Amino acid sequence: MKNVFLDYLQYEGLYKKIQITEENIEQLIEFIGGECKISVYCPKCRAERVFSAESFRVHSDNGFNSGDFFVHHFQGRLERAQFAGENHSVKNAKGWRLKNWSELKFPITLMITLCCAMDSTHRLDYVIHAHENYLIKIGQYPSIATLSFSELDEYKHVMNDSVRKEFGTALGLFANGVGIGAYTYLRRIFETILLKASETAIDEGKIKKVVFNEARVTEKINMVKDELPETIVDNPVLYGIISKGIHELSEEECIEYFPVMKDSILLILNQWEKRDGDKEKT
Numbered sequence: 377m378k379n380v381f382l383d384y385l386q387y388e389g390l391y392k393k394i395q396i397t398e399e400n401i402e403q404l405i406e407f408i409g410g411e412c413k414i415s416v417y418c419p420k421c422r423a424e425r426v427f428s429a430e431s432f433r434v435h436s437d438n439g440f441n442s443g444d445f446f447v448h449h450f451q452g453r454l455e456r457a458q459f460a461g462e463n464h465s466v467k468n469a470k471g472w473r474l475k476n477w478s479e480l481k482f483p484i485t486l487m488i489t490l491c492c493a494m495d496s497t498h499r500l501d502y503v504i505h506a507h508e509n510y511l512i513k514i515g516q517y518p519s520i521a522t523l524s525f526s527e528l529d530e531y532k533h534v535m536n537d538s539v540r541k542e543f544g545t546a547l548g549l550f551a552n553g554v555g556i557g558a559y560t561y562l563r564r565i566f567e568t569i570l571l572k573a574s575e576t577a578i579d580e581g582k583i584k585k586v587v588f589n590e591a592r593v594t595e596k597i598n599m600v601k602d603e604l605p606e607t608i609v610d611n612p613v614l615y616g617i618i619s620k621g622i623h624e625l626s627e628e629e630c631i632e633y634f635p636v637m638k639d640s641i642l643l644i645l646n647q648w649e650k651r652d653g654d655k656e657k658t
Contacts, residue, residue, distance in 0.1 A: 381407040389553045393510045420498045427490035483507040521547040531645040555630030562637040570596045573603035593618050605647050
């Protein structure tokens with residue numbers, strides 16, 4: 377089941393908030409109870425790996441405590457309905473609910489360490505600020521930019537140094553909450569990829585260079601659809617995002633759309649990398 381807090385941990389940049397609500401309280405309990413598992417690129421393994429929670433520490437006025445402490449005391453508003461089995465631990469708790477909405481007057485700091493399944497010394501460390509009804513990511517190592525930038529090595533055969541540099545800049549801006557700048561770089565990269573895809577279609581006589589250059593980005597996608605994954609060509613969300621001009625988007629919208637654009641680009645590069653690999657084998 378998708379966990380909004382795990383997604384927040386993995387994809388959001390620093391200082392972005394996520395609100396705790398009655399709808400996601402069960403996911404919060406699962407998140408804090410040591411059920412954290414994410415699939416992410418491991419810079420040291422140089423491959424996609426599963427990372428799981430090795431430790432979860434809480435710092436408050438009472439010193440350091442476990443994740444259980446946070447669950448039992450966070451805003452004084454969590455109430456257990458029942459436990460599953462004999463082990464009365466957080467992960468076995470069932471029917472958690474909010475008993476009140478009193479505010480947490482004194483912030484709590486959560487420190488989370490996730491370890492690689494292949495080597496426990498490969499770690500992802502996060503620091504979360506918990507206050508009132510929100511969690512705010514205030515620290516992460518390695519950064520989103522580092523994790524994603526290392527991943528780009530997989531596509532070095534289909535992505536030149538210039539594009540890779542721009543991609544790295546976009547990731548760095550996003551990691552620091554600069555939405556418009558990050559989105560602008562990704563859109564430039566996306567258009568560069570479409571231009572590269574058009575070269576094959578032009579050589580094969582499927583489209584004319586002048587027509588392609590004068591077309592809108594959404595039209596260009598359809599013109600070079602044979603060079604793109606079907607999920608890109610048939611994705612109405614992507615069309616809606618790229619059809620908007622930079623001047624039409626707010627900082628918040630650019631941050632929201634960034635992961636969609638990033639994943640779309642990586643999906644195209646992944647297809648091209650596999651295609652070129654298959655050609656080398658034949």
